[in-house]
Amino acid sequence: VEHPAGGYKKLFETVEELSSPVTAHVTGRIPTWLRGSLLRCGPGLFEVGAEPFYHLFDGQALLHKFDFKEGHVTYHRRFVRTDAYVRAMTEKRIVITEFGTYAYPDPCKNIFSRFFSYFKGVEVTDNALVNVYPVGEDYYACTETNFITKINPDTLETIKQTDNAQGCPCSPQLPTPHPQVDLCKYVSVNGATAHPHVENDGTVYNIGNCFGKNFSLAYNIIRIPPLQADKEDPMNKSEVVVQFPCSDRFKPSYVHSFGLTPNYIVFVETPVKINLLKFLSSWSLWGANYMDCFESNETMGVWLHVAEKKKGRLLNIKYRTSAFNLFHHINTFEDNGFLIVDLCTWKGFEFVYNYLYLANLRANWDEVKKQAEKAPQPEARRYVLPLRIDKADTGKNLVTLPYTTATATLRSDETIWLEPEVIFSGPRHAFEFPQINYKKYGGKPYTYTYGLGLNHFVPDRLCKLNVKTKETWVWQEPDSYPSEPIFVSHPDALEEDDGVVLSIVISPGSGPKPAYLLILNAKDMSEVARAEVEVNIPVTFHGLFKRA
Numbered sequence: 001v002e003h004p005a006g007g008y009k010k011l012f013e014t015v016e017e018l019s020s021p022v023t024a025h026v027t028g029r030i031p032t033w034l035r036g037s038l039l040r041c042g043p044g045l046f047e048v049g050a051e052p053f054y055h056l057f058d059g060q061a062l063l064h065k066f067d068f069k070e071g072h073v074t075y076h077r078r079f080v081r082t083d084a085y086v087r088a089m090t091e092k093r094i095v096i097t098e099f100g101t102y103a104y105p106d107p108c109k110n111i112f113s114r115f116f117s118y119f120k121g122v123e124v125t126d127n128a129l130v131n132v133y134p135v136g137e138d139y140y141a142c143t144e145t146n147f148i149t150k151i152n153p154d155t156l157e158t159i160k161q162t163d164n165a166q167g168c169p170c171s172p173q174l175p176t177p178h179p180q181v182d183l184c185k186y187v188s189v190n191g192a193t194a195h196p197h198v199e200n201d202g203t204v205y206n207i208g209n210c211f212g213k214n215f216s217l218a219y220n221i222i223r224i225p226p227l228q229a230d231k232e233d234p235m236n237k238s239e240v241v242v243q244f245p246c247s248d249r250f251k252p253s254y255v256h257s258f259g260l261t262p263n264y265i266v267f268v269e270t271p272v273k274i275n276l277l278k279f280l281s282s283w284s285l286w287g288a289n290y291m292d293c294f295e296s297n298e299t300m301g302v303w304l305h306v307a308e309k310k311k312g313r314l315l316n317i318k319y320r321t322s323a324f325n326l327f328h329h330i331n332t333f334e335d336n337g338f339l340i341v342d343l344c345t346w347k348g349f350e351f352v353y354n355y356l357y358l359a360n361l362r363a364n365w366d367e368v369k370k371q372a373e374k375a376p377q378p379e380a381r382r383y384v385l386p387l388r389i390d391k392a393d394t395g396k397n398l399v400t401l402p403y404t405t406a407t408a409t410l411r412s413d414e415t416i417w418l419e420p421e422v423i424f425s426g427p428r429h430a431f432e433f434p435q436i437n438y439k440k441y442g443g444k445p446y447t448y449t450y451g452l453g454l455n456h457f458v459p460d461r462l463c464k465l466n467v468k469t470k471e472t473w474v475w476q477e478p479d480s481y482p483s484e485p486i487f488v489s490h491p492d493a494l495e496e497d498d499g500v501v502l503s504i505v506i507s508p509g510s511g512p513k514p515a516y517l518l519i520l521n522a523k524d525m526s527e528v529a530r531a532e533v534e535v536n537i538p539v540t541f542h543g544l545f546k547r548a
Contacts, residue, residue: 001460001461003365003455003458003479005365005509006364006365007481007507008361008368009362010481010506010514010538011361011459011481011506012046012538014059014538015044015062015535015537018078018535021065021067021076022076022533023072023074024066024073024517024532025532026072026530027529029528030068031490031500031519031528032070033491034488034500035068036067036068036548037065037066037153037154037545037546038502038504038543039064039065039139039543039546040063040540040541041061041128041129041141041540042061042064042129042539042541043059043060043062043539044061044062044077044538045079045085046058046538048060048088048089048092049093051094052101053358054357055099055101055353056356056357056358056361057098057099057129058098058100058127059129060079060088061080061141062077062079062129062538063079063132063141063151064077064504064537064543065156066517066531073517075517075531075533078155078157078158080129080149080151080158080179081149081160081179082125082126082149082158082179082180083126083179084127086179091106096123096126097123098127098290099289099290099291100290100357102288102289104287122280124145124191125145126145126148126179128141128142128143128147128149129143130143130194130541131541131542132151132542132544133196133544134204134544135234138233139151139152142192143194144193145191146182146192147181147182148181149179149180153546159179161181162177186235186236186238187240188211189210189220191208192208193255193256193258197258197443203224204223204224205241205260208222212243212246215249217248217250218246219243219244219252219269220240220243220244221242221243221244221265221267222240222241223239224238225237241309242265242314243314244307245305247303248297250275251276251297252273252276253273254270254273254274254294254351255270256328259339260332261332261333261334261339262444263308263310263334264309264332264334265306265308266305266329266332266385267304267306268303268304268326268341268343269302269303270302270323270324270325271298271302271349272349272351273297274293274294275293275295276293278293279293291353294351294353296351301320301321302323302326303319304320304341304383305319306339317387318416319408324346324376325346325348326345327344327346327352327432328434329343329344329434330342330344330380330434330467331434332443333444333445335445336401337388338386338387339387340383340384340404340445341382341385342449342467343380343381343382343383344451345381346376346377346379346430347378347379350376352376355372360457368456368457371457372428372457378454380422380424380425380434381423382406383406384399384404384406384407384408384418385416389410391414394410394412395411395412396409398410403468404421406418406419424451424470424472429455430453430457431451431452432453433483433484433485433542434450435450435451435485435486435487436449437489437496439489440489440493440496447467448497449467450487451464451485452482452503453476459481459483460480460481460482461474462474462475462482462501462520463525464525473525474525475520475525475527477505477507479509480507481506481507482503482504482505482518483505483539483540484503484543485501485503486502487499487501497523499522500520500528501521501522502519502545504517504537504540508536513532513534514534514537515533516531516532516533517533519531
């Protein structure tokens, strides 16, 4: 499918927030059992005054909500009142450095006060544009730094709060109350991913890098318990469960997600590295941003680490494979002494985010294609990790499961070399932003995953994949650009794929209604209904369905 009209550019246009929810125009019939709200996060402000943001992950966070009630649908959106957003609005300029955009010092300050602000250290962004997740009874919008922002899932207002956590010497004391929650004050991490695992009892697991023993870098898995009878904020009870070592003392890998099963935690350490010395020194001196601090280790390949979840014990098994970028785990499960790890990979060690500058994404179709040809190529893969190792098997493939072609070969240096089974591959066509029936099948054997199809980085289809047979079902319409598909199970579901799939679609060329919420039958990806709105909706990354 080609996109010469360039309608996808509307995904990267600034929009205004709404003062109150608007009614959507429904065609088809919304299932009566579908009650609740779809919450989504993404960038909504792509410039401040005359100053542009440069990267996909820089625009200021906009929170979206589609509400379903008795067959009716409303749409609402508000900007998250982060520190980055409020200060930008107040000063009418970009105040805090974002992922790919440097914030120049305040021109009104003299050289002395600028010099002093360098010594206060890096002001880390709290621009919560990536995801939203529950902790106890609260909901937080997040990015990948140490700051998360509490939001009201009903009104979309940002909730200011007074910090009662123990102070952390590395964080500047903000005037209280303020919107940021600083994870550093609760647990030892420099940041955390926007892809926590939330178990059915409300327990939250996440991962972030930290300073381990002897000043060397490591990765901590953190656990936030569910809300207890005492109603105390679960954040106050956060703890580190296990620490994974880092392949390079001073350069942690970029980590976007991880795998979790009832008994194991899987961390995939990729060759995309953060040069921490650059990160700490160069910002203040020569106008760098986060993107300037990434580099690739061209020789390490990929290391996989496994820990026992309940005991918090590292398995001393060295899994190795060839280089790829990884953003999203599809699912992970245990079977007969093996861990099956399904991933959306991008082949090679070059960082995919190098291709996600807005100038690339807003280019004309031929230029978009040309850029994507140079980028790492996407592939959905299954890796199988044996948990029981016998030295007598050196040189052999240890995988004995009948249903996979993935291999794990024990080498003489006691490392285990992994080769994957490819579960989806198409030239410059990615199966990305994967979602499953998470509540029932997260961390367990499963059959189906739903993904957003990227055509040379342009999202132009929704895809269902049977991971066992590799059969696919596709929803696609001309000049229509969907978002991550969210699976919502039927309340009386008997089968894994009983339910619907929700996605926000923009269709700028095709009439008066530029965007709609699409509802598909999760069995065959056929349309059930759509709810159209009269406003454009920019790109959203992740979100969740909150049942009423």
